[in-house]
Amino acid sequence: MKPFIFSTTKSIISEIGAINRIADICATLDILKPLIITDQGIVDVGLIQPLDTAFKKVDRKYFCFDQVVADPPEHTVLAAVAFAKEVEADGIIGFGGGSSLDTAKLVALLANSDEQLADIYGVDAIRGKRLPLILIPTTAGTGSEVTPIAIVTTGDTTKAGVVSSVLLPDIALLDASLTLGLPSHVTAATGIDAMVHAIEAYTSAIKKNPYSDLLAKQALTLLSHNIVEATFNGSNVEARQAMLLGACLAGQAFANAPVAAVHALAYPLGGHFHIPHGLSNALVLVQVMNFNLSHCAPLYAELAPSITDTISLDGSDKQIAQALIDFIADLIKQLNLPVSLAAMGIAENDIRALAKDAMLQTRLLVNNPKPVTLEDVQEIYRQAHQGTD
Template sequence: MYLERLNQFSLGPDLLFGVGAISHVPEIINREGFKKVMIICDEGIEKAQILEKVLEKIRKSNAQITVFSNVEANPTTDTVKTGMHLLKKFRPDLLIGLGGGSPIDVAKALGILATNGGRITDYEGIDRFSNQPLPLLAIPTTAGTGSEVTIFTVVTDPIKEYKLTVGGSMLAPKWAVIAPALTITLPPKLTAATGLDALVHAIESYTSTMSYALTETLALDAIRTISSNLRQAVFNGENLSARRKMLYGSLVAGIAFNNTRLGNVHAMSHPLSAKYHVPHGVANSVLLPHVMEFNLPAAPGKFLNIAKSIGEYIDPTQTLMANAYKAIEAVKQLSRDIHIPKDFSEYQIRESDILPMAEDAMKSGNIAVNPRKTNIEDVVSLYKKTMGRTSFETDSVLE
């Protein structure tokens, strides 16, 4: 007997989206009675004067404020530990994650430890902590990760060279304040990588075996929005309309994958970032077309719909597979247009590291929901297709 799978949809935080959104942050602080606010960000946010713009608004509240700005790309367990020293000293009752996915992920990790104790590595997996984390308000400054609405945080263990994922129904931010003007100063290279990361989220959510009608509608909307606005945002950062639509697309993709998980791209990107410090958006962007080619035979109808959503012409005289393949060609063209690297050759990845990375990738829950059944040999093959010709030639020199 066929049993229909139960689908449970989660939206996540209260959303404030649009021009002037950050002006409402002091209202939230005062209304909720918060007395001490700890902002988590990175040095780039400080240098771009974004932190000061947000502080200017928050100072209108009644709260004391402290800032932890030591977050790096692919944040580590050491960063979380350092942040906890400040948190224990300051004792905030509200955390604000300001920036891309890294500061928001660190804020989530701090929120867990503030109320549950221990180390963040103690909570790898889903719903491994018992107590409600500290309240978190997320202010994204990139259109990429969707961390402002998701129930996951990802942190790198530098000793094990391993990215661990912590998730839980209580982990999503309580509020997400999304102000397009805060993304205007994001450099073209970061706009490209984070924007394509958002597209990966939408595509992997749509093709996930956990997807269903509601998440698929959201994912296709995100694919349409991101693919038709990313070039404009990259090549004219002051195009506020494109910036707003990219934030919307990233947000909607985040809501979609929060309910479906992702796929092989994310499973494979985490080991690359942990071991070789490949930026998360770049890792996902390079892997995407290769994983799409691998997955297409398992879901040609979905890839046909992706091609339509990107705006590709569907030729009625061609086969389903030929039209579906246009989704992959469109992604490749978009990547070329915004100057995404075609492979990982600049990272000098050693052939001897491929199998250990593949073993780490296979531990990800995202592998289980990928549309095509995947084994470790498949992952090894996919990694090899992305390494670039020069990577293996350097092994003898580096040993």
């Protein structure tokens, strides 16, 4: 067995209604002046109300920075850091989707140290200590609440990541009551995003390990068996809680066995065309899995029983793996998600630029079970453009 290191969030609370105890949870970390990092949409739909009620009940003052946007640019992160310092926050609560949680991680660090954002991009470049940090996802997809990664938009089409165990929060709080208002298309796309995390963790070329394997399988069971119900019957809080936990387990898996080519090809779709991250993954997932089939059919075959009981396990690994890929393709269609780049307004003559950008994602491509060339990426994008396998 290869040696490995497994790191994750210190404490995970999975409980419907746990948000009502947020003041008590803050007290366990000695947070007396919490700063909530979120986005305006969360505030507008009233999702922040349970936090407001809980803090007012104990006469606890809190602050809120609600200017996070999707794919947060550097200036947004720095504005949040400046606000945290101005109000002298002694703890940070990230509340929302992956962008809010990623921003909260960086605010917790930079509001408590002299480090500069530009100096901490990359792996293990952080030297300082962060403020106490609680992360509360309101979507079941990114797993950011248990990953040591924060992604920042650095240019018109470029992003950079900060990767360090320092960014793992003290507490991740999973409460499905916060996801009940999610539109069906967001539920579907973020759910597929979480499934991608688990699939890529299980097939990761370099750091795949027994812990991440167990988590990936359990994540896929929870996600695949609840995603249709959560998408089309969004008031089913038990299905929502299962999706939240599945996304969290998938996040733990890929935080330790990193994602690969699906994400490498998805990032340029977000950078160039502002397609949401979960949907970007869904648009290239089937094509990348087919590309990888020659190198990891046994692993896909091992995952099949965790995802569905409709596939016969009597055939060869390749037959089982192909049936699994076909099942996932059908699932994406069943969820009414777009199935081609063309449907998103992307032209064939955009493919070369997308492929060049994807090849820059070297930290992801090294994890792919099959080596990837520029020509390979172009062909995958061509297939995804037409929505063919």
